[in-house]
Amino acid sequence: MGWTAIKVITTNEAVEAVSYILTDEGAVGVQIDDAADFAKLKPGRFGKHGEIVDPKTIPHRASGAAITGYFPEKTFVPELVPIIKQRVQQLAQFDLDPGEGSVVADQVNDEKWATVWQKYYHPLRITSRLTIVPEWEKYQRQSPDEKLIILDPGMAFGTGTHPTTRLMLEALEIVVRGGESMIDVGTGSGVLSIAAKQLGADDIAAYDIDEVAVHSAKRNLALNPVASDVKVGVNSLLDGIHTQVDLIVANILAEIIVPLVPQAMENLRPGGHFLVSGIIKDKAELVRNKLHAAGFIIDQQLRMKDWYGMIAHKPTEDEQ
Numbered sequence: 001m002g003w004t005a006i007k008v009i010t011t012n013e014a015v016e017a018v019s020y021i022l023t024d025e026g027a028v029g030v031q032i033d034d035a036a037d038f039a040k041l042k043p044g045r046f047g048k049h050g051e052i053v054d055p056k057t058i059p060h061r062a063s064g065a066a067i068t069g070y071f072p073e074k075t076f077v078p079e080l081v082p083i084i085k086q087r088v089q090q091l092a093q094f095d096l097d098p099g100e101g102s103v104v105a106d107q108v109n110d111e112k113w114a115t116v117w118q119k120y121y122h123p124l125r126i127t128s129r130l131t132i133v134p135e136w137e138k139y140q141r142q143s144p145d146e147k148l149i150i151l152d153p154g155m156a157f158g159t160g161t162h163p164t165t166r167l168m169l170e171a172l173e174i175v176v177r178g179g180e181s182m183i184d185v186g187t188g189s190g191v192l193s194i195a196a197k198q199l200g201a202d203d204i205a206a207y208d209i210d211e212v213a214v215h216s217a218k219r220n221l222a223l224n225p226v227a228s229d230v231k232v233g234v235n236s237l238l239d240g241i242h243t244q245v246d247l248i249v250a251n252i253l254a255e256i257i258v259p260l261v262p263q264a265m266e267n268l269r270p271g272g273h274f275l276v277s278g279i280i281k282d283k284a285e286l287v288r289n290k291l292h293a294a295g296f297i298i299d300q301q302l303r304m305k306d307w308y309g310m311i312a313h314k315p316t317e318d319e320q
């Protein structure tokens with residue numbers, strides 16, 4: 001079996017917390033290289049047979065700590081790295097200095113990672129009506145209402161298996177009635193736009209700040225003829241966009257949702273829905289407060305593991 005190693009560079013004080021994060025995200029083993037441990041070594045106190053060893057000859061970090069988590073080969077790295085990054089940065093809230101906080105993936109013993117994980121990615125019924133089907137799998141519908149989302153996420157976030165995406169797919173199924181115009185902010189693999197089209201949404205524009213994601217979304221939209229008219233482009237949030245749509249969806253980190261909230265209010269018609277996900281438990285209050293302050297009405301809060309999603313709407317004239 002191959003392993004995927006994900007290395008976090010942090011401070012000595014954050015070693016335990018980062019090790020916990022890596023284990024909590026599925027690491028089966030953690031290796032710690034801490035400059036503080038090295039500083040405690042004294043000549044002659046170690047060596048396999050009690051021999052005197054010069055600490056200077058031992059490879060070590062000059063400062064801070066590197067913590068490497070070893071994950072099973074089924075791990076889909078493009079979804080895991082941003083999540084670990086976010087959790088490491090959040091340590092500052094608990095008065096722990098995350099330091100550099102860089103998170104880098106490296107495949108160990110397996111250079112073919114990009115295809116190996118595919119062995120573990122199978123058709124998945126997300127809701128009673130939405131099923132994700134990897135492009136390379138054959139799948140027979142289990143019921144006439146079942147809608148398929150054909151995907152090859154490539155290197156973009158959005159396999160459909162992550163709780164943040166699943167919450168959004170559930171929210172779309174609750175809200176979409178048919179004929180809605182929609183903007184998908186941070187489209188990743190394009191999974192939410194394809195799902196919305198399958199549920200009956202009409203005119204959709206999808207944006208991502210990352211060119212790799214835009215490329216992946218274009219490819220996936222082409223795999224799903226129902227979504228072939230979705231417009232996709234590079235854009236940060238809704239910068240420079242002034243329109244009136246029925247629905248805006250965004251599965252992005254809470255800190256990025258915050259500046260998006262007033263832009264969503266401006267671009268929604270009265271009664272239009274704003275669906276947000278990607279909100280880790282500790283940030284739910286921040287997003288709720290921001291939505292209320294901007295004038296949104298929160299209709300429903302969805303939760304899966306430590307992740308929250310929210311369904312909000314812009315008040316109609318009667319509700320104002």
Ligand SMILES: C[S@@+](CC[C@H](N)C(=O)[O-])C[C@H]1O[C@@H](n2cnc3c(N)ncnc32)[C@H](O)[C@@H]1O
Nearest residue numbers: 157158165186187188208209210213236237251
């Ligand atoms: C958590 S992924 C969500 C992908 C997909 N929509 C899903 O639900 O699975 C967040 C996406 O937002 C993109 N993103 C991050 N910051 C952004 C910004 N300021 N503007 C637009 N997209 C952004 C990332 O590149 C990434 O593709």
